Amino acid sequence: MSEIISPKKQFNKIWRILPIILIIILSMSTIYNIYQYKIINTFKSENQLIEKELQHKYLKRPSMIELEEFLAKEQSSENKNLSESESASNLRLNAHSAGYNMCIVFIDFEIILSYRGLRSPPMPFTYVINGITLENGTFVYIFPEGNFIIGNEHSQIKDLLEYIMRNIALYLNYIRITKEIRLY
Amino acid sequence: MNGIKFYNANSSSMKLLRNLSFILIILTISSLIFHIHQYSTINAMKERNQFFKTELNKFTLENPSIEDLHKFLSNDITNQKDGANWDCKDSANVLRLNARKSGFNMCVVLLDVNYVIKSASRDKEYWAPSTGLVTINGAILDNETFVYIDPQDDQIIRFDRYSLEWKLLEKNNDALVAAIINEVHIW
Numbered sequence: 001m002s003e004i005i006s007p008k009k010q011f012n013k014i015w016r017i018l019p020i021i022l023i024i025i026l027s028m029s030t031i032y033n034i035y036q037y038k039i040i041n042t043f044k045s046e047n048q049l050i051e052k053e054l055q056h057k058y059l060k061r062p063s064m065i066e067l068e069e070f071l072a073k074e075q076s077s078e079n080k081n082l083s084e085s086e087s088a089s090n091l092r093l094n095a096h097s098a099g100y101n102m103c104i105v106f107i108d109f110e111i112i113l114s115y116r117g118l119r120s121p122p123m124p125f126t127y128v129i130n131g132i133t134l135e136n137g138t139f140v141y142i143f144p145e146g147n148f149i150i151g152n153e154h155s156q157i158k159d160l161l162e163y164i165m166r167n168i169a170l171y172l173n174y175i176r177i178t179k180e181i182r183l184y
Numbered sequence: 185m186n187g188i189k190f191y192n193a194n195s196s197s198m199k200l201l202r203n204l205s206f207i208l209i210i211l212t213i214s215s216l217i218f219h220i221h222q223y224s225t226i227n228a229m230k231e232r233n234q235f236f237k238t239e240l241n242k243f244t245l246e247n248p249s250i251e252d253l254h255k256f257l258s259n260d261i262t263n264q265k266d267g268a269n270w271d272c273k274d275s276a277n278v279l280r281l282n283a284r285k286s287g288f289n290m291c292v293v294l295l296d297v298n299y300v301i302k303s304a305s306r307d308k309e310y311w312a313p314s315t316g317l318v319t320i321n322g323a324i325l326d327n328e329t330f331v332y333i334d335p336q337d338d339q340i341i342r343f344d345r346y347s348l349e350w351k352l353l354e355k356n357n358d359a360l361v362a363a364i365i366n367e368v369h370i371w
Contacts, residue, residue: 015201022208029215036222043229050236057243085294085317085368092370104370106273106319126273126317128294181273183280183292183370 059101063135064149070098071147085128087144092130105131105141106181114173124178131182245289249326250340256286257338275335276319283323289371293322293332296366297352299359311360318352322369 062070076082076090088104095102107127113120130142141150248256257263262279276292283290295318303312321333332341332348334355341347345364352362 012198015198015205018205019201019208022205022212026208026212026215029212029219033215033218033222036219036226039226040222040229043226043233047229047233047236050233050240054236054239054243057240083296083366083368085296086366089294089368089370108271108273128317179269181277183277 056099058099059096060099061133061135062100064140067100067132067134067140067142067149070095070100071142071149074147076144084145088128088130091142091144091147095130095132100132101184102130102132102142104183105129106179106183107177108179108181109175109177111172111176112174113171115171119173122174245284246287247324247326247328248288250331252288253323253325253331253333253340256283256288257333257340260338262335263338272336273319276321279321279333279335283321288323290321290323290333292370293320294318294366294368294370295320295348295352295364298361298363298365299356300361301356301358302360315365316356318355 074091074094076087076094079087082090085104092102092104105128107129109125109127110122111125112122130144131139132142133139142148143150260279260282262275262282265275265278280290280292297316297318299314299316300311301314303310321335322330323333324330330343332343332351333339334341334351336355339351341351349362349364352364353359356362
């Protein structure tokens, strides 16, 4: 006496169950969507944070105008009690804070002094200054004591020597740059 | 008639159920498509995050332990470099760069030193004051202790002015006195 279910009835049963199944799937899917949305948001905020931190780490090459503006605002040169290495170090740190890739340049040179016909033996000297590569690839020297820029692509070494000669000694007879080290 | 009414009611509810099912199917499919989209977004963000982290790691330098520092210095060959134009500034610069490559935070220490050195003029020896710039390295260890490192002989010197001045005297045979007047750390 078992009841024979007609195919139409069976089909109707499926139609009745299907919405329930679909509602369950859809609600689960919505929950998963919310979870995924939260993950995306977490990644987004984390990436933004790292990107910001990276922007601080990447140091750029300034244009000549930007460099002049930075040096005009820069006040570490006003402290006359600092040694040349301290001034150079301070200027480099401030440039890094401003996002510019400035380096410290050690310039080794040899001088011969002469006084009343007597000539000194060649004496080694080291000058500590700053340097930076500009946007256009030109390297310029910066004297941290006065915050001024020396050199362009045509006359770097000549200008540098002239400046050093003016600053070193009255009895300078000969000067020659022997080495240059750039410390980034 | 009752039978027909019941059948009609059943039929209209079935129609509703069918329509509902279709709507739900469409919603489920669109939800699945949205899942795929979100999944690819998550993957892209993961990759971006990984890239940023590796980039950031390049800038993150750690303070070495004393054992790590000894190990690094014994493997490093900067102290063996020598030449007519090679001096303490080159050694300190190169050692700092090599330490950075190994992930250690090392600085260059600039020392302005006043010396009293033996000089000779017209066959007479005398002691004369002199100044000099000495460049060495320095590092903060993992226990927050600062140490100096002589890049030319890989010696680790404790953070003490007298130990450092003694070292400077050792390095300069002609000097009788070495006094540090200024010290700058370049990280």
